[in-house]
Amino acid sequence: MKNLAYTLVGIVFGITMTKSEAISWYRIIEMFRFESFHMYGIIGVAVVLSALLLFILKRKKFKTLEGGFVEHKGMELRPKRHILAGSIFGLGWALLGACPGPIYVLIGNGFLIMGVVLIGAVFGTYLYGLWMDKLPH
Amino acid sequence: MLPKNTLLLNVQDIGLWELLTGPWHWAFSGFMITLVLFLLVWMGKSFGVSSSFRDLCNLAGAGKKVPYFKFDIKEEYWRLSFVFGAIIGGFIAFHFMQSPNPVDISVETRNYLVTLGMSYPESDLSGQGFVPTELFNFSSWKGILLALAGGILVGFGTRYGKGCTSGHAITGLAHLQLPSLITVIGFFIGGLIMTHFILPYLIVL
Numbered sequence: 001m002k003n004l005a006y007t008l009v010g011i012v013f014g015i016t017m018t019k020s021e022a023i024s025w026y027r028i029i030e031m032f033r034f035e036s037f038h039m040y041g042i043i044g045v046a047v048v049l050s051a052l053l054l055f056i057l058k059r060k061k062f063k064t065l066e067g068g069f070v071e072h073k074g075m076e077l078r079p080k081r082h083i084l085a086g087s088i089f090g091l092g093w094a095l096l097g098a099c100p101g102p103i104y105v106l107i108g109n110g111f112l113i114m115g116v117v118l119i120g121a122v123f124g125t126y127l128y129g130l131w132m133d134k135l136p137h
Numbered sequence: 138m139l140p141k142n143t144l145l146l147n148v149q150d151i152g153l154w155e156l157l158t159g160p161w162h163w164a165f166s167g168f169m170i171t172l173v174l175f176l177l178v179w180m181g182k183s184f185g186v187s188s189s190f191r192d193l194c195n196l197a198g199a200g201k202k203v204p205y206f207k208f209d210i211k212e213e214y215w216r217l218s219f220v221f222g223a224i225i226g227g228f229i230a231f232h233f234m235q236s237p238n239p240v241d242i243s244v245e246t247r248n249y250l251v252t253l254g255m256s257y258p259e260s261d262l263s264g265q266g267f268v269p270t271e272l273f274n275f276s277s278w279k280g281i282l283l284a285l286a287g288g289i290l291v292g293f294g295t296r297y298g299k300g301c302t303s304g305h306a307i308t309g310l311a312h313l314q315l316p317s318l319i320t321v322i323g324f325f326i327g328g329l330i331m332t333h334f335i336l337p338y339l340i341v342l
Binding site for chain 2: 002003004005006007008009010011012013014015016017018019020021022023024025026027028029030032033035036037038039041042043044045046047049050051053054057064065066067068070072074075076077078079081082083084085086087088089090091092093094095096097098099100101103104105106107108109110111112113114116117118119120121122123124125126127128129130132135
């Protein structure tokens with residue numbers, strides 16, 4: 001039953017991604033060519049509002065439904081890794097015009113070819129797990 | 138009675154439903170993403186989509202071979218439920234909330250695509266302005282391989298970097314995390330290289 005709540009939030013997310021056009025390949029190429037404010041507006045508003053919200057939630061010691069406080073498990077600062085890993089993801093993001101969220105949302109929109117993308121993404125994740133000891137971290 | 142009825146119809150014509158089914162303003166979209174983030178945080182979780190690929194590896198049995206995929210999948214049922222919802226949300230938006238107008242990209246971007254001989258939202262109806270069907274399709278090896286290659290880059294890059302747009306560009310930045318900021322700069326390095334130096338060649342391939 002509890003997982004149904006997460007599914008409902010996912011539905012809101014899927015509708016938001018579609019209606020905001022953030023799932024559009026054309027919106028992503030437009031963003032990387034700096035020819036529209038649209039995507040920067042979406043991400044910018046989301047980041048600023050979320051930052052304010054999280055700041056207040058932490059300050060007011062807001063309790064989550066699971067009983068804990070709002071916190072973020074930060075990761076170790078490893079600039080080389082962040083840049084390298086981020087760039088690999090960026091190559092895929094700009095090619096597909098879709099990051100992980102939109103991959104799922106596009107499948108729901110009826111683009112079955114995105115199922116191939118999902119298989120690729122799962123395989124890419126598997127490759128990371130397979131090679132992680134040999135990669136610079 | 139008739140004029141009153143007409144008035145009512147007119148009010149409905151420009152009503153809430155039309156606002157919701159038309160393309161959303163970026164500010165409202167950003168607000169809705171924040172709402173999603175809040176709901177997940179309230180439920181004790183954090184907003185991150187790409188970890189679901191690791192869950193799918195676990196479900197596919199990768200844990201038997203690679204320790205990285207060996208964990209208690211029950212802890213991740215919430216995330217799988219969330220991405221399942223994202224698929225349903227896309228289905229609902231497609232079937233019941235479809236926008237009457239094509240995705241309204243900028244004139245500069247459209248002209249650029251035309252010079253490359255690419256489709257744009259008005260010219261590729263089957264793509265709904267979302268997916269360029271000449272790049273990603275089942276009817277050619279190129280269409281399948283590009284989809285697969287893009288997926289591999291996204292899957293590998295997100296796990297190596299421990300997050301994607303939702304985890305780093307939104308959650309991480311909103312928590313003022315320096316590693317997330319550097320990762321997002323990486324997203325743009327890769328994205329700019331692909332868009333400006335690789336994609337033009339892939340399109341004409």
